[in-house]
Amino acid sequence: MRKVSRLSRFNVVSLALGLAFLYLPILILVIYSFNASRLVTVWGGWSLRWYHEFFNDRAMIEAAWMSLRVAVSSATIATLIGTLAAVALSRGERFRGRTLFSGMLYAPLVMPEVITGLSLLLLFVALNAERGFWTVTIAHTTLTMCFVAVVVQSRLGSLDRSLEEAAMDLGCDPVRAFVAVTLPLIAPAIVAGWMLAFTLSLDDLVIASFTTGPGSATLPIRIYSEVRLGVKPEINAICTLVIALIAVVIVIASLASKLSSSQGESAAPL
Amino acid sequence: MTDELPGTDAAAAAVGETQFAAGEPLLRIEGVAKTFGTFRAVDGVSLDIKAGEFFALLGPSGCGKTTLLRMLAGFEAPDQGRILLGGKDIAQALPHERPINMMFQNYALFPHLSVRDNIAFGLKRAGMARADIATRVAEMVALVKLDGLEKRKPDQLSGGQRQRVALARALARRPQLLLLDEPLAALDKKLRESTQGELMELQRRLGMTFIIVTHDQEEAMTMASRIGVMRDGKLAQVASPRELYEAPRSRWIAEFVGDINLFDAESKLRDGHRLVIGTRDAGPLVVAEPREPFGEGRLSVAIRPEKVKLSRRGPVREAGHETAINQLDGVIADICYLGGTTTYKVKLDAGGMLQASVANSARLDVDAYSLNQPVVAWFTPDDCVVLPS
Numbered sequence: 001m002r003k004v005s006r007l008s009r010f011n012v013v014s015l016a017l018g019l020a021f022l023y024l025p026i027l028i029l030v031i032y033s034f035n036a037s038r039l040v041t042v043w044g045g046w047s048l049r050w051y052h053e054f055f056n057d058r059a060m061i062e063a064a065w066m067s068l069r070v071a072v073s074s075a076t077i078a079t080l081i082g083t084l085a086a087v088a089l090s091r092g093e094r095f096r097g098r099t100l101f102s103g104m105l106y107a108p109l110v111m112p113e114v115i116t117g118l119s120l121l122l123l124f125v126a127l128n129a130e131r132g133f134w135t136v137t138i139a140h141t142t143l144t145m146c147f148v149a150v151v152v153q154s155r156l157g158s159l160d161r162s163l164e165e166a167a168m169d170l171g172c173d174p175v176r177a178f179v180a181v182t183l184p185l186i187a188p189a190i191v192a193g194w195m196l197a198f199t200l201s202l203d204d205l206v207i208a209s210f211t212t213g214p215g216s217a218t219l220p221i222r223i224y225s226e227v228r229l230g231v232k233p234e235i236n237a238i239c240t241l242v243i244a245l246i247a248v249v250i251v252i253a254s255l256a257s258k259l260s261s262s263q264g265e266s267a268a269p270l
Numbered sequence: 271m272t273d274e275l276p277g278t279d280a281a282a283a284a285v286g287e288t289q290f291a292a293g294e295p296l297l298r299i300e301g302v303a304k305t306f307g308t309f310r311a312v313d314g315v316s317l318d319i320k321a322g323e324f325f326a327l328l329g330p331s332g333c334g335k336t337t338l339l340r341m342l343a344g345f346e347a348p349d350q351g352r353i354l355l356g357g358k359d360i361a362q363a364l365p366h367e368r369p370i371n372m373m374f375q376n377y378a379l380f381p382h383l384s385v386r387d388n389i390a391f392g393l394k395r396a397g398m399a400r401a402d403i404a405t406r407v408a409e410m411v412a413l414v415k416l417d418g419l420e421k422r423k424p425d426q427l428s429g430g431q432r433q434r435v436a437l438a439r440a441l442a443r444r445p446q447l448l449l450l451d452e453p454l455a456a457l458d459k460k461l462r463e464s465t466q467g468e469l470m471e472l473q474r475r476l477g478m479t480f481i482i483v484t485h486d487q488e489e490a491m492t493m494a495s496r497i498g499v500m501r502d503g504k505l506a507q508v509a510s511p512r513e514l515y516e517a518p519r520s521r522w523i524a525e526f527v528g529d530i531n532l533f534d535a536e537s538k539l540r541d542g543h544r545l546v547i548g549t550r551d552a553g554p555l556v557v558a559e560p561r562e563p564f565g566e567g568r569l570s571v572a573i574r575p576e577k578v579k580l581s582r583r584g585p586v587r588e589a590g591h592e593t594a595i596n597q598l599d600g601v602i603a604d605i606c607y608l609g610g611t612t613t614y615k616v617k618l619d620a621g622g623m624l625q626a627s628v629a630n631s632a633r634l635d636v637d638a639y640s641l642n643q644p645v646v647a648w649f650t651p652d653d654c655v656v657l658p659s
Contacts, residue, residue, distance in 0.1 A: 169365050171392050176395075
């Protein structure tokens, strides 16, 4: 407490400005989602009207349901593939082109989403694939699996290799050693990776709008197209719900990564 | 291998008993070599280890001792040579196929498992019955004195306790051979000394074969019945601690194991059953003729500091002789008081430096020498070792 009071005026001001910059817009959005007025910028008293409106808006509910399905399935597939990639990169024998492979794995992290989206669109068109749920799911898997791989690989890297050797020494073949020792120890990182993939998929607009087809808009696409016609207060309500969901997921992910760090030698970043 | 694991009390009584004739080595390493890239980590090592031995692999870091141990455990496959355990070649067998267990340097305890589950881990893999596992774990917990800590996780234990969990886990499967990779390196000095005693006691009681890897020569000398000194991937000498210390085979070993005074030989003269070796730094020294003849290469005379006696200037009488044979005049140049002993550095009149370690057998310093005091350093011909450089 003493420490806080000793903060200089400059520090307090810059902290307040920084936090305001980050959270004021979100706070305003949340407050206005409870606005009774039809006009977005005019305060008309507290109300849950727009939440009610949203739950009666079929198209919006469908878009939300689509987004959730895409997020859960793409996060699950990305976690599976990303974990396998991380294990191959940090545990497998050194193979030819390993550095190239790990570089390529991280490329989507820095690749502009427009390029990822456009190239996937070209691929799906070339394959003559019907665009909809699966194409978005596949696109999101490509985007998010590298994030999962990064999280899991850093956990594997901090894990003492002799743990697996000890398991083998005590009678496990390499596969069982992995399942009995490594997997429980990297499980929190895998969970954190899934959560990360889930939130990334949930809020993606660019890649989804390239790869989706008619009639299967995700929530961000739906919101974006509505906003272009003018912001309805209903959007505020939807966004508040999405913020709440993402906040819960982030809290769980950070708890999982904290758990992971208390069990091992060092923490997985997140 | 693992299904041979005994689970009954009758078998428990037979711990350490081996199924082959005494005298035949438990472990035979034949011309084993391992190369990493262009680095020859282990370069043609051959070694026999008998059942019940406490063998130490000693050497500086990078000498290949850990690689050799890892080949015994099965984490590395040798490029050449054979590893025979009880007459069977296991060089290419996987770790879980060998009746060998290893205690890791950093213990490698499973952080997500309790002490009990850590110890039981190998037993479960061996398919032992639940009741037998419980009995064996209790036995191991008592053996390493961990009673009351069974439910703790490794991060709730002290360094010494973790070390004992690692030991119990490695012993639980009753391996024919236990490998210990720097088992005491992470402990502080006091704890290390008491643990050394406990390890030796345990090994004797169980009658098991231990191979320990260490870079600490004192640790190897204290615990092992036989020591293999490794250098650059080769075994430089395999001998009992005493032989290693008193009769090192080369100058490098003499310097690696303990402190030693070394004088380069410049001439050599036979005098009956003795040699008179001329040195530049200490003048002529009379030494006993070495047991093994040495080649024509450069020689050194080596004397351990505690074999050197100091006296005040004047003729020194040695039992059976009128005067001591090797008498070197000098002055005290440096004094290092170590409690039990004092190490004096004597600047010899001939030019060299000689270290003498003198036991502080009296509490009052009547025998102590002071800086710049003229003294005579002397030693018998038998106390000198002639070494090829």
